[in-house]
Amino acid sequence: MDRPDDRHPETTAFLAGLTRLLLTTSGEGAEQIERSVTAAARGLGAEAGLLVLPDAATVTVTSHGQVTTLAVRGFPEVFRLDQVIALKPLIEQIAGGRMGAAEADRRLAAITSAPPPYPWWLKLTGIVLFAIGFAPLMQPTWYEVWTTAVLGTVTASLAVAAGRLPRLATVLPLVAAATVSLITLEVFARTPAHGGPVLLMLPALFYFVPGDYLSAATTELAAGFLTTGAIRLVYAVFLLVQLYLGVILGLVITGRSRHALFDVAAHGDLPRWALFLAWLVFTVGTVLAFAIPGRLLGILLVLVYATVGVQTAGTKLIGEVGGTFAAAVLLGLVTTWLAARPAQPPRIVLLLPGFFTLTVGSLGMRGLTALAGGYPVQGFHDLTKMITIVTAIAAGLLLGAVLARRPEPAP
Template sequence: MKDDARALLTDVARLLLAGSAEGVFVVRESVRRVGAAHGLDADLLVLPDQLILRIDDGTTSTVDVIETMPGLSLRRLEQAKQLVTEMHAGLSLAEARRRLDTILAAPPLYPWWLRIVGVVLFTACFAPSLVPTWTELLTTVALGAVMGVLFVAFTGRRWEPLLPLIGSFVVGCLTLTVFAEAAYATGPVMLMLPALFIVIPGDYLSAASAELAVGRISAGATRLVWASFILVQIIIGVELAAQATGAGRQALFEASQPGTLPFWFIVLAWIPFTVGLALTFNASLRNVPIMAALTMGTYLLYAGFAKLGGELVGTLVAGAALGAAATLLARSPALPPRLELVVGGFFTLTVGSLGLRGVTALIGGHPIVGAQDLFSFLLIVPTVALALLAGFLLVRQGALDLPR
């Protein structure tokens, strides 16, 4: 029986690690709680892609090394939250094993074609918040469809690690050729960004900052390097596209274009955006209303306080409110896990896009604009992470399990 409990805890740890885009400190706490519910003393050393799990049942102590690639399958996170909650409440070992095997064996929640639709909604409905014009919106529908096909074709296959590079190259080539006129009006990078947002590692950058803030230095530094490398892949892909199409580096500029879409349209666009987010990352559609409400609320708070006190103030207030609201709501067993509640609102704060804009502007020979974007990037990334962490700590019950 102890061996079965030990094997179950190891597999639960692997499942939680695979969905640890929010930070490894959440994984450590959940695994220790589940172990205690089955009479096991568990301790962990957790990195973004690996954990060392020590399990002691009072007579035997074992150590397992678990490796997995972090991802964002929201349906699995929903099921993992429910399973962990019920195991902590005394779910039998046999039933927990049956439920876990079902979770691990389940196919994606939606068919491939619906996930492509999801990527189109995700990218196109994000576009108005970046450049509020019909040109940006309509162009992103086409570029998002291309990115959706690539996303579905690469996910779960051996070429998946190169999706940021290949996706940015394909989107860059289309932007600089087929949509060259629109790119000239809005700036090529700004036209590419919504379609590329699905591979921009903003969530990992933010999680890395949060891990560093709570003293998980090894995990935070490792995740920061990995996220930065993904961002570099995207930059290389855009640079290759500029060279392959003959447009050259000078084509990578930012243009200022007045918005033509009304504010209410931008706010309401977050609703289909959230539907696209759910379809893309396999979240249950029944959770869309609460996810959309948090996403729209975050954007409205950000927009309001940014007008009053600037972008940094807006980010702090909106991020802290989102972190607190998501933490409170996630306490209910009937509601989604905290990461699923946070992720839509997190995307509204556009972490990661400023880094891409800044570097490409520098490559294109625009040092002032590039430096401004990079400076904003260096401020916004930790600001979002600290704001979400502050909201989490504000309403959290009990002390956070920090390294001593």
């Protein structure tokens, strides 16, 4: 049996580890971190106060007559959603007072040290399928699809290698963009008949486009987490700039003129069934690339097709921004409602595939490259469109979440 003077260090150690893991999986923003840690602290008979930044948090733990304040760091990612799924029932048990700090810490250590659910070659396959599924949204052509299969294999190989090479991981978006740019300009974009080079590059680079960071940053700003949202927004822009510089490096290496980055779409030749099937391929790729258990594929497919359906119908009725906003409201409402059920995974897991269908960050990438290619009108148009759609998505997700949440009980 634990002595009273042992409980505070155990509680503090667990809450610090929990905060660290939540930081590294904070694709949905800072609010969920604060809510989860404070709920776990109450279940352990303690109180926790947090000051959260995207990559760090100050945690103050008060329990058993002692107070400890410590700093926790964790780099934000969304690549191990299996850990996020495993955390939900653990936090629910702790918040319900059904588990002590020592056992909670052991369970947390098991989650943190668990290997990914899929081997490296399945993750590589997932990233390729993820890119192929997104390709018809850029250009509905067979040329776009098979080109993406080749380029996606290149970027997937780099992403898997970065998991074992920390130095590569720090510059991965830049290296991936430069490699894809070089191959595209030299091999695949020799004629305008197949569409603009950036349209051929983007599906293979979509895995690195920070649409989730942009949306999370906007949501945090709207929810009042000003410092966290501003920092995350700067980091998202930095990732976009890395991708942009990589594309420009491809121009420099090949010696091509900047006007080679023309933004013209090819005539579509994909049948309707292929466009419909693309979202299935996309969702399977998301499951494998982001370490989501296969048992969730069915519900994620329903959410993806529902999001696409509402966005498509809304765009025809009220325009692109209105359709995107309506789809985001639906996605936010349904995923928040589902995530409140104990048997369902956390909201970020349910949200991610449907969110990706709204295609945020690629607009920023197209805007930057259009500017570099000497097309200022198109470039500024894409950048302005990115800001508008990012805001629409963030506001829609936030509104959907507010509509779905149960009112807090009166004190």
